[in-house]
Every structure is written in structure tokens, then in C-alpha cells.
Amino acid sequence: MIAASPNLFASADSFVKFNGINYDEWALKIQYTLGIMALDIAILTDEVPTEITPQSPEAEKCHYQAWEKSNRLGLHLMRMTMADNIKPPMPKTEKAREFMLKVKECSQSDLVDKSIVGSLMSELTTKRFDWSQPIHDHVTHMSNLAAKLKTFRMDVSDTFLVQFIINSLPYECGQFQVNYNTIKDKWNYQELKAMLIQEEGILKKMKDQAVHFLSHDGANSSKAKPSKKGKNGKKRKSFFKGPESAIQKEKKCHFSKKPGHFKKDCPKRKAWFERKDSGATTHISHIKQGYRMIQPIRGVEQFVSMGNRMKARIEGIETYRVILDTGFNFKFGHGIFSMYRNEYFYGSGTLIDSLYRFNLDVRFSDSLFIVESQDCIKGKQTKHTVKKSATRSSQLLEIIHTDICGPFDTPSWSGEKYFITFIDDFSRYGFTYLLHEKTHSVDVLEIFINEVERQLEKKVKIVRSDRGGEFYRRFTENGQCPGPFAKLLESRGICAQYTMPSTPQQNDVAERRNRTLMKMVRSMLRRKPSLRHLRVWGCPAEVRLYNPNEKKLDPRTVSGYFIGYSQKSKGYRFYCPNHRTRIVETGNARFIENGQTSGSIEPRKVDIKEIQVEVSSPEVAHEFVVPIVSSQSNDIMGQQQNKVQDPQNDNNNDDQVTI
Incomplete structure (x- = not known):
């Protein structure tokens, strides 16, 4: 019991980590481990023993101590075997059984169940037997998939399971499938399993027999004659009757005329083949060494007939590359060959009337077969960079391009002589910051990362820059020393990518942005700026x-x-x-x-006078006092009271107006 704890946590690294959807597998592993260590008392029952006192019996003390140890170690083990991204939302409790039940409630949601059921159904219906494992393991695995589906209330009947297993068999079991479909009786899972194990043994024997025929056909092709009786191959076993010693005595090479080995193993024949091509239009090999790509074959063309009327399965049509001593290599495939030298393409050929017609690239027609010496290469080597198409990022902040431009002869109004740019690879949105010195780029980088990560709720993954000293410290005797810029990226878990020396085209996004900004600055300097927003300080x-x-x-x-x-x-x-x-x-x-202010400073002098206007009506006349505002600079209007008469007497302007 005392030695169980170290062994328990020493094996925690081999546990299946709980990732939110594998609760059943994780819980079963926890139960097995704690049960073997006799520490599962806290997860088997909801009953919590009462706390012990000095007056408690010895049995209660032992029981409480055992429960407390099981509960404590069980909680530690469950929390240790969880993925890091699952731990924060997990429930906070001090009871192991309660913790496991809450984890089960959190993990077995409807969405998770649907996802697991979908993946299990997809694997069950598309599973294929590929001879990489025994047929017993294959059938057992499919049965386990059906059992897991039953735990999610997806009942897979025995009839459906048998049909799924039948459909997963390879083409070698075609006759077995036909026999199953023709019989009237239906097999259950156990009967099908036994039949398949028996069928696997028969197919292995037939496969070994076919290999035996192919391996010995070269020595006995002149004597053995294939039997025409029957189709089950029993008569063909008579080809190799006789003790093994008799076959060993008859070993003789028909190529070198020497005994002790067959023609296919003759070293002299192998050397002859290396020096001379066979002249065949279609070459066949039993090994995959030297091939570049494989195209699988389907249908009736997936077998090739041998000279002894046997058939061998074709794995695929492959592309082969031949390397010559001169440094040139040829790649053959699908009626076309290509010629390369040091990964440079020189030309290609097309198969016409069983011969290849070679089309040489015009760039190499004059110097194709000129071999340069090492001294010539040292004197003529130029800078060569092959620019490959870059893959653009698929989301924001996945790749950030950065570069520093400067120093400039004329500083800004606040004294900066450099500027640094940060460009997002996905959106091409950029940030520009002014710098007094290159060493201030670390502070600006931290400001930029904090701002974009807070605003977009995403994390910066990659920062790509050149190999400047502010980004990439120089190498010393002890190797490369990371600078403050690299240390900041490393502390935040951001991957730093650097260009090769003297290759600004590898950091083309940032370089083009710097060029665009400099064009904008030069254009702005040619235009007279507006000063309308400037004011006198202190006014x-x-x-x-x-x-x-x-x-x-x-x-x-x-x-x-x-x-x-x-x-x-x-x-x-x-x-x-x-x-x-x-x-x-x-x-x-x-x-x-x-x-000064706008307008006149002197106040206006205004005289207000009263003018009485008589307003008459058919019944009652009323008088109104109308004020008239006049300035001293102008004549006082209305010095003479103009009496306006009734509108009916429009011809007399001096008459009074009645309202």
C-alpha cells in the first residue's frame, strides 16, 4: 500500500490523456489502475466516512485513512491525466467520485455523442482488410466498433455486423463471398469468425504455393509441363516431387555453365545485365527501390502472365529514374522521359514507334555536354536563387512580416530616424512605428503583439524577418546568441523565421511595404503642406x-x-x-x-422710438404702438407718421390703414 503511490504516478505518463470526448476509455483506465493498487474505494461508493476523533475505534480510523488516501491519490491521478486545455473548466471538488461524475456530465454532451457515433459508423462501414494483421484481429476490431456503438444507443444487430465484415474482405476472398451469398443459412458472428480463420489459412497456403512456383520456374521450365486436368491446382504439385537433396544436386547455371547455383542467382549474369539493357519496351521489377511514384492498377490489368502460364499480381506502374556516371539522370514513365542534371531540367523525350524523340531545351543546347572543372566553378559562380511560390496563410495573425527601414538623414519632428513595419500575411494589414534606434524594436514588438492579440482575440504564431542584428544575433565561437527580439518571441511561444543571408526577396512582403511607404513620403515632400490647422501658441x-x-x-x-x-x-x-x-x-x-477678433470692435448705437399707428375697423378702432429701430448714421425713418388707410382706398397713400 505504501509503495503503490510512486508506482501509480510513475505510470501516469503512459495514460491516455482525457481530451473531452474519450471519457469511456479514460475512466476505464483510471478504474483499472486504482483497482490494481487497491485505491479505488473512493470512486466506487458515494458514502463518505465520518471524520475520526481520538475516541473513534481502530477499525473506523483504518477505514477513514484508506478512504482519504484513495480519494486524494485518485483526484491527483485524474487531474494529471487530463489535457492542458481541458483542466481549467473542470469542476472544483475534493471528492474523487463526485469529480469523475461531473467530468462524465461535461464530456457526454449531445454534440460529442453525435461526433463519436459518426466516426464509429464511418469506420465500421468503410473498414477494409489489407492483410497487415490476422483476420482474427480484423474481425474482433469490427466487433468492438459495434459494441461501442451500442453504448451510444446505436444497436448494430448481428446480421448487420456479419454483412459489414463480409463487405470488408479483399478481392482474394471473392469466392468466399459468393459462397456465402448462395447458401440459404445465415451465419452469426462466431460462425463467420471461424470460417474466415479457416479461409485465411487456405489462402496463405495457396500464396506460398504460388511463390514456390515462381521461384523455381527458372530451373525447371524446360522439364516441367503444366497439367491441364482440373482447376484446383492439385495436379501442379507433381512438378516438384522428389526429395530436396535431389533438387540440390541438380543446381546448375545455364548462363555460366557452373554448378551450385541457378541462372537467376548467377553473379556473372547480373553483371552482364548491369552493362547491357534488355531491350524490352516494358520492364518488370520485384522490388520498389529506385522508383519515384506509383500508380495503382485496377481491373483485369492488375495481373501479368508468366511463361509457365501462371499469373502474378501487379502492384502498380511506377516512374523510374536512371542515374549515369556523367551526372545526368533520366526519369521514365508513361511513355515520356525527362533528363536532369543537378536538379536542372535539360529536356524531355516522347515515345514514338518504340523510340524516344529527345527535345533539348534551347538554353542548354550549346553547353549540355561541357563539364566544368572545380576551378572554373569558383571563378564563374554567380548568385542563383530559385523563388518558389509561397503559400499564403489561411487566418489572421498566422504569419507576421516585419522589417526595419533607415536610418534617414532627416529625422522626424520628434527625433526618430527609423521606422518598423508589421504586416499580416492573410489580410496584408500593416502597422508602422517610428524608432529612435534599432534596439527599440523589442519594445515596439511587445506593444504590437499585445494590441493585435487583444483586439482580434487570436495569437501570433510566426514572425518572419531578415537576419539583421536587431532580429538575429551574429554567431560567436559558442554558436548563435539569441538577442532580446528572439528571446521575446521565444517567451511568448512564437516561431521565428529568418531569410537566408543577402536574399531580401525571401522577405518580399515587408520589403515591398517599405518601398511603398518611401514612395508615399517622397510624393508628399513634393507637395506644399496645408498650415491652416496651425495656431499661435498661447493665444x-x-x-x-x-x-x-x-x-x-x-x-x-x-x-x-x-x-x-x-x-x-x-x-x-x-x-x-x-x-x-x-x-x-x-x-x-x-x-x-x-x-483681433472678427467684426468691428466698437459697439453699435441704436435709437428706439415709438410710432403710433391708428388701426380702424368697421366697428371698433384700435391703436398700436410700433417701434422702429434706426441708426444715427441713417436718417430717422418715420419722422412723419404715415397714416395708412383702409385697403379699399389704395389710391391715397397718405390715408390711415385700419386693421
Whole structure:
């Protein structure tokens, strides 16, 4: 019992990790392990023993200690055998049985059940026997799949299971399938299993016999004659009657005329074949060594007939590459051959009338068979870079391209001489930051990563840059020393990718962005900038502030002084000494620059006089007092009271008007 704990946790690494959908397999492993260690008392019953006291009997103390140890070690084992991404949402409890039941409730949701059932049904219906394992294991595995489906309330009857197993058999068992379909009786699972084991033994014997025929046909082709009686092959066994010693005595090579070996094993014949081509249009090999690709064969063409009237199965049509001593290699396949040298393509040939017609590339027609010496290569080697098409990322922040541009002769208004760009490979959206020095790129990188990961709720996976010293430290005697930039990426689990030396085309996304930005800067320098937004620093201003509690007769502005521009908004900053907030930001203000305001400074003088107008009506006449506003600069209008008469007397303008 005491030695069980170390062995328990020492074997925890070999456990199947619980990933959210494999609860049955994980729970069974937990139960078996704790049961073998005699530590399963806490997960078998819901009863929790009462806490012991000094007056408790010895039996209760032993029982409580055993339960407490089982509960503690069981909880530790279950939490250790969970995937890291599953641990945070797991329930918090101190009882092993309660923890296992809650894990079961969380894992066996309807969506998970549907996913597991779908995968099990797909495997059961598409499973095929490929001779990589015994037929017994294959049938047992399909039975286990049906048993798992039953746990999810998907009952697979014995009849369906038998039919699924029959459908999974290879083409060698075709006669077995025909016999099963012709009989009237139906087999159950156990009967089918026994029949298949018997059929497997028969097929293995037939396969060994066919191999025996092929291996000895070269020595006995002149003497043995195939029997024409029967189709089961029993008569053909008479080809090799006789003791093994008699066959050993007859070993003689018909190529070198020497005894002791057959023609197929003759070393002299093998050397002759290496020096001379057989001249055959179709070459056959029993090994796959040297082939580049395989195309499988289906239908009646998947067998080849031998000289002894036997058939051998064709694994596939393959493409073969022949390498010559001159460095050239030829790749044959499908009636076409291609010639390469040092992975460079020189030309191709087409099969016409059993001969290949070679079409040489014009780029290599003059220097195809000129072999350069090592000294010539040292003197003539030029930079050669083969640009391969890059695969674009499929989601945001999967690959980030970065590069630093500078230094510039003219710094910015705040003294920066460099700028760094970060471009997302998927969206091509970019960020640009100004730098005083290249060493500040680490701080900018951390700001960029924090911003994009928080805004997009995704993680940066790869950062691709060149081999500059700010990204990729130089090699020393002890190897490469990672710099602050590489250490930051490593601490965040981000993969760093670097270009090869002197190959800016490998970091083409960032290089093109730098070129685009420099073109924009040069174009902007050719245009006269607008200075309308610039104001005199410290000039008085009337600032319009937002005040939701403003009344009708309250002043609309607050007096202040202009002290700068807002850094993160489109507006100005003002110092208002008479306001409760001294420093304010707004975009609505009137500036009093050079002590002048718009309009005239002198106030207007207005005289108000009263003019009495008599308004008459058919019944009652009323008098109204109408004020007329006049300026001193103008004549006072209405010095003479013009009496307007009734509209009926329009011809007399001096008459009174009655309303």
C-alpha cells in the first residue's frame, strides 16, 4: 500500500490523456489502475466516512485513512491525466467520485455523442482488410466498433455486423463471398469468425504455393509441363516431387555453365545485365527501390502472365529514374522521359514507334555536354536563387512580416530616424512605428503583439524577418546568441523565421511595404503642406465645451489659452484658469490671434422710438404702438407718421390703414 503511490504516478505518463470526448476509455483506465493498487474505494461508493476523533475505534480510523488516501491519490491521478486545455473548466471538488461524475456530465454532451457515433459508423462501414494483421484481429476490431456503438444507443444487430465484415474482405476472398451469398443459412458472428480463420489459412497456403512456383520456374521450365486436368491446382504439385537433396544436386547455371547455383542467382549474369539493357519496351521489377511514384492498377490489368502460364499480381506502374556516371539522370514513365542534371531540367523525350524523340531545351543546347572543372566553378559562380511560390496563410495573425527601414538623414519632428513595419500575411494589414534606434524594436514588438492579440482575440504564431542584428544575433565561437527580439518571441511561444543571408526577396512582403511607404513620403515632400490647422501658441480663445446641464441663458464659451494639440484625438488643448477642469480638449473654439477678433470692435448705437399707428375697423378702432429701430448714421425713418388707410382706398397713400 505504501509503495503503490510512486508506482501509480510513475505510470501516469503512459495514460491516455482525457481530451473531452474519450471519457469511456479514460475512466476505464483510471478504474483499472486504482483497482490494481487497491485505491479505488473512493470512486466506487458515494458514502463518505465520518471524520475520526481520538475516541473513534481502530477499525473506523483504518477505514477513514484508506478512504482519504484513495480519494486524494485518485483526484491527483485524474487531474494529471487530463489535457492542458481541458483542466481549467473542470469542476472544483475534493471528492474523487463526485469529480469523475461531473467530468462524465461535461464530456457526454449531445454534440460529442453525435461526433463519436459518426466516426464509429464511418469506420465500421468503410473498414477494409489489407492483410497487415490476422483476420482474427480484423474481425474482433469490427466487433468492438459495434459494441461501442451500442453504448451510444446505436444497436448494430448481428446480421448487420456479419454483412459489414463480409463487405470488408479483399478481392482474394471473392469466392468466399459468393459462397456465402448462395447458401440459404445465415451465419452469426462466431460462425463467420471461424470460417474466415479457416479461409485465411487456405489462402496463405495457396500464396506460398504460388511463390514456390515462381521461384523455381527458372530451373525447371524446360522439364516441367503444366497439367491441364482440373482447376484446383492439385495436379501442379507433381512438378516438384522428389526429395530436396535431389533438387540440390541438380543446381546448375545455364548462363555460366557452373554448378551450385541457378541462372537467376548467377553473379556473372547480373553483371552482364548491369552493362547491357534488355531491350524490352516494358520492364518488370520485384522490388520498389529506385522508383519515384506509383500508380495503382485496377481491373483485369492488375495481373501479368508468366511463361509457365501462371499469373502474378501487379502492384502498380511506377516512374523510374536512371542515374549515369556523367551526372545526368533520366526519369521514365508513361511513355515520356525527362533528363536532369543537378536538379536542372535539360529536356524531355516522347515515345514514338518504340523510340524516344529527345527535345533539348534551347538554353542548354550549346553547353549540355561541357563539364566544368572545380576551378572554373569558383571563378564563374554567380548568385542563383530559385523563388518558389509561397503559400499564403489561411487566418489572421498566422504569419507576421516585419522589417526595419533607415536610418534617414532627416529625422522626424520628434527625433526618430527609423521606422518598423508589421504586416499580416492573410489580410496584408500593416502597422508602422517610428524608432529612435534599432534596439527599440523589442519594445515596439511587445506593444504590437499585445494590441493585435487583444483586439482580434487570436495569437501570433510566426514572425518572419531578415537576419539583421536587431532580429538575429551574429554567431560567436559558442554558436548563435539569441538577442532580446528572439528571446521575446521565444517567451511568448512564437516561431521565428529568418531569410537566408543577402536574399531580401525571401522577405518580399515587408520589403515591398517599405518601398511603398518611401514612395508615399517622397510624393508628399513634393507637395506644399496645408498650415491652416496651425495656431499661435498661447493665444486667447473662447472654448466651447460640452455641458449637458447648460441652461438657456448661460454663456456658450469659456475663456482660455491655446497650449497644444490632442495626441490621440482630432482637436486642440486649452488652459482655462476659470474652469473647474484647467486642461481641456475640444475641437470647437474661436481663436483670438494677434489681439483681433472678427467684426468691428466698437459697439453699435441704436435709437428706439415709438410710432403710433391708428388701426380702424368697421366697428371698433384700435391703436398700436410700433417701434422702429434706426441708426444715427441713417436718417430717422418715420419722422412723419404715415397714416395708412383702409385697403379699399389704395389710391391715397397718405390715408390711415385700419386693421
